[in-house]
Amino acid sequence: MRADRLLRIVFRLQGRGVVSASTLARDLEVSTRTIRRDMEALSAAGVPVYSVRGGAGGWALVQDYRTSLTGLSTTEALAMIVGRPGGVLADLGLEDPGEDLILKLLAAIAPAAREHAEHARQRIHIDPGRYWEPVTNNPSPLLPRLLEAIWDDKIIELRYGSRPRATRTAPYGLVRKGTRWYLVGRAHDRLRMYRVSRIHDLAVTREAFSRPDDFDLATHWQQAQEEYARRFASYRIRLRLRGESLTRAGWAYARSKSFTEPDRDGWVDAEFDTEDYDSAVCLVGSLGGDVVVVSPDHLRRQLISNAARQIELNQATPPEP
Known part of the structure; x- marks a missing residue:
């Protein structure tokens, strides 16, 4: 930036x-x-x-x-x-x-x-990339305390996700992408990534820690993103969506998302990285009549086939009295 x-x-x-x-x-x-x-x-x-x-x-x-x-x-x-x-x-x-x-x-x-x-x-990094997210943003109330601990190099104890016990962590930095905040820290001799919104409890101790001289927050974040992309194969699709359908756009199926601003008619160009073909079919199917598949072509043909099959089945089934 x-x-x-x-x-x-x-x-x-x-x-x-x-x-x-x-x-x-x-x-x-x-x-x-x-x-x-x-x-x-x-x-x-x-x-x-x-x-x-x-x-x-x-x-x-x-x-x-x-x-x-x-x-x-x-x-x-x-x-x-x-x-x-x-x-x-x-x-x-x-x-x-x-x-x-x-x-x-x-x-x-x-x-x-x-x-x-x-x-x-070295303690705050803003990734200019975006995830798709709702417009509303409710940042974690723990962020100011996390920043204080990171700024002063103080050990923290945090409870994360469904884990019952607190984890002692040396907090190296905060990263924001879109409206999501992530904590990068060392725990159990490993660098770890925590979604801040999933931290349920936090205690800042008086114990100081020493940061490695060769650690660079932005570099670590970039490498972590690249490693994630290498480890998990993705099936990328390009869609045109009605803007209001974004709230239904496949939280369960898409790992990452990017999108343009709505045009004058309210349509949005979007890219989704889904895990596989079946996940892409589920995502597109969940959007009903509010989606056009731009690519890949075989996914668009599958959407047409599925729609034709649904019409055939529903027309052949008489309504209940």
């Missing part, structure tokens, strides 16, 4: 001197055009960046650039990392500090503040 990217650009320029736009684009996985727009935003906010022409040219910060900002509050540091996606700071029990905070702080960022911001980046 842009806030995190602007922060990383400043860090790279402070540490490397002149950096080419192509190098920044490759490191940050964006286009060189995006890098140029980011540089314009930084310059407009007062960050002293300038371009260097020539074969060894690129972008740089004014030499010996230092600032007067002495520190960031927890809320400000988190705002620099998460930006302002709807509800994130509110979920964590923090007030929104305002839209212009990120650029203003980047224009006045001192070493101590950078350290505080990096502390936040």
